[in-house]
Amino acid sequence: MALSATVHRIRPEAAEEVAEVLGEGPADLGGLSGTGLFVQEDTVVRVFHHGEGDGGAVELIGREDEKRLAPYLREGGAPVPMVRVQSRFIEDRPAGLAALRYKVKPGYEKEIGEVFAQVQAEARPTLRGDKGQETGVIIGVGLFVKDDNMIRVVMFDGELDDVARYMSKRGGRPEMEKKLAPYMAETRHVETPEQFLEQFKANTMRCAHRSRRAEP
Template identity: 35%
Template structure:
């Protein structure tokens, strides 16, 4: 299962506030990711957020099409609330008020995958 990681450029010194924002996160309505026509395009399996100094990283484990995952996230009330709550703490603004802006920001913030290893990818033990 692939992982994606997106970065946020933040103002340092707000660790408690950022932790509270994500601590109050409302989960997405469903882990199933659907296209605009309702077809299943993937699933969001897990997310995690990491923070140090002026960098925050959100890691997403998913199945399916990453673009569809980004579009799905853009429409979720909890994600929209977090993005709005983060605005005062960002050192570089993010255009996430619309689905198109969120997806474009997601793509720009995406880290390149260098390596990804999981026991789920290993062949069964003999």
């Protein structure tokens, strides 16, 4: 399985209307496992969960999105495939989906990918509540970069607050933040877990729609 993403530039004042226009999602998933539509300010991101051979279905939905979004797009805002620099699945099953948006300096896809490639992956990233109780697990992650946008996609079984808590306490996070700093185009105050949680909320895109293929 894999994750893919496209990004659209819209007029910022049209964000609410765009969420309504695309709120029903694609009429036909075309064999994809699912999609998610996320909106923040002047950016719309469509995330696809699919098999490695389903590129045609991804392109079809992208073209449908472009037609429906045409009245709201900024000049040059047609859907553009994002560069996938990371995609990892721990399990293949239905899961929650979240997208976090970060502003980066254009042209550093390779360097950003190398930073994340150095992070030691856990075999089973377990989510825990505020009292330490197990509440779920991260199912998969994807990282995408295009121009000045970096999108972090997380598939999870549990609560988004627990995903944020897991990431805030992740071993090696401070070192990773230092390595990412030269490529960021936004100021991030994430020295403590509490600061990280606030930044996590600010970077989380609003989910306007989610479609999943019906289980057989």
